[in-house]
Amino acid sequence: MRFDDLLAFAWQVVRGNRSRTLLILLAMSIGVAAVVVVSSLGEGARRYVLDQFGSLGTNLLIVIPGRTATGGVSPGIVVGKTPRPLTIDDAYALLRSRAIRRIAPLIVGAGDVRWQAKRRESVVLGSTAELQAVRHMELAAGHFLPPGDPSHAEPVCVIGTTVARELFGARPALGEWLRIGDRRFRVIGLIAKQGQSMGFNTDEVVIVPVASAEALFNTESLFRILVEAKSREQIGYAKDDTAAILKERHEGELDVTVITQDAVVATFDRILRALTLAVGGIAAISLAVAGILIMNVMLIAVTQRRREIGLLKALGASGAQIRAIFFTEAVLLALGGAAVGLLAGKAGQWLIGELYPAIPFTAPWWAVITAPVTAIVTAVLFSVAPARQAAKLDPVLALSRR
Numbered sequence: 001m002r003f004d005d006l007l008a009f010a011w012q013v014v015r016g017n018r019s020r021t022l023l024i025l026l027a028m029s030i031g032v033a034a035v036v037v038v039s040s041l042g043e044g045a046r047r048y049v050l051d052q053f054g055s056l057g058t059n060l061l062i063v064i065p066g067r068t069a070t071g072g073v074s075p076g077i078v079v080g081k082t083p084r085p086l087t088i089d090d091a092y093a094l095l096r097s098r099a100i101r102r103i104a105p106l107i108v109g110a111g112d113v114r115w116q117a118k119r120r121e122s123v124v125l126g127s128t129a130e131l132q133a134v135r136h137m138e139l140a141a142g143h144f145l146p147p148g149d150p151s152h153a154e155p156v157c158v159i160g161t162t163v164a165r166e167l168f169g170a171r172p173a174l175g176e177w178l179r180i181g182d183r184r185f186r187v188i189g190l191i192a193k194q195g196q197s198m199g200f201n202t203d204e205v206v207i208v209p210v211a212s213a214e215a216l217f218n219t220e221s222l223f224r225i226l227v228e229a230k231s232r233e234q235i236g237y238a239k240d241d242t243a244a245i246l247k248e249r250h251e252g253e254l255d256v257t258v259i260t261q262d263a264v265v266a267t268f269d270r271i272l273r274a275l276t277l278a279v280g281g282i283a284a285i286s287l288a289v290a291g292i293l294i295m296n297v298m299l300i301a302v303t304q305r306r307r308e309i310g311l312l313k314a315l316g317a318s319g320a321q322i323r324a325i326f327f328t329e330a331v332l333l334a335l336g337g338a339a340v341g342l343l344a345g346k347a348g349q350w351l352i353g354e355l356y357p358a359i360p361f362t363a364p365w366w367a368v369i370t371a372p373v374t375a376i377v378t379a380v381l382f383s384v385a386p387a388r389q390a391a392k393l394d395p396v397l398a399l400s401r402r
Helices: 003-016 018-054 088-096 130-134 161-168 210-217 232-249 261-304 306-314 319-355 365-382 384-391 395-399
Strands: 060-065 100-115 118-127 139-142 156-159 177-180 183-191 205-209 224-229 256-260
Touching: 018 261, 018 319, 018 365, 060 232, 060 261, 088 100, 088 224, 088 232, 100 130, 100 161, 100 210, 100 232, 118 130, 118 161, 118 210, 130 224, 156 161, 156 177, 161 183, 183 205, 183 210, 205 210, 224 232, 232 256, 261 319, 261 365, 261 384, 319 365, 365 384
Parallel strands: 118 205, 156 183
Antiparallel strands: 060 224, 060 256, 100 118, 100 177, 100 224, 139 183, 156 205, 177 183
16 A cells, blocks of 8 residues: 555545544644643743843842852841841942942832822832943933932932822823822932833832932841943953952951842743743643543544455555554644644734733744644554554454454
8 A cells, every 4th residue: 555545545534534533633732732822821931031131231230138048048037147238338339340330229118109199109219320221221201310429318209100190190290299208209200111120010110319218218228239240241250349349348258149140040041941841741741631532532443444444454455554544544633633733822822912912922942843743643652552453353354343
């Protein structure tokens, strides 16, 4: 039996049993579509996180108070001690390094922001004029925090678009005075709409001078110090200089953690890649279920097609050719299910992308290739038992229906 004859015969069998074919196609397509959609979710989350880090720039270091252990926990917390605080003087001492271009001290807190009778809870950031360049912030109107002495608590602020809309409505926010806690601040700038960026929504923040934040939250301890190296090649030097300068200032004790953006990105990348592979593998289990369905249906088909198989063997078909017929049918069904599943998966990916346009949902190349290949391999493997059973039939007994 030639290959084209084998293919034509298998195609006739597939077309002649429409209900069985549709059932198997449905099972296979659901499995393939599940792999594509689930892997798209994981890959979209991975790309979203990487894009968020990329928006911070490529030369960023983050200084965190306390020495972080391997498990990500500060030893001081375990023994009941708080880490030594970072101060504004610590931050500006880092500018002694020739590898560092600029720094942005950061204090973070929550404040009750009010204007006339309107009020809302907002994240309040205390920083300096350098934060705009370090975080690549764009303004929709006005200007950012004024440069100058960081110890000067000037009563000005820059607000996000959501804060401006909820407090001022259609009224221009620039020049208005709002109250945060027991202090008044004049709005001098409006941050352009940006959305989520590294854990907080910049549309919902209020940025004040770092000295004002110290007074507002009654603290001299910085939450973080953002450090920008002069180039990617100097990130290593900037990291070493930062650790050395702070160790010198903290009486010879290295009680801070300096992490690079690349290290954080690599960690998130590994975690989210592993998560995508795991959930893709879980979704692929449905392909095994489809394979079991193919095996059961074909076992039943062997009984229903005894006379057909007996006639083929009586005409000279060998056991290998009988097995090839069943394998060809399984491959045709798997290809059809894979094609339908890929289309359904892409449609699901597009629909989710429309619902959440900020996340770049896309199926990774390995999922688009692996899902159809797994469907074909599963179909062939689970058709081995029915094919062997059919190949062992005696032609005389099969034709006599015994």
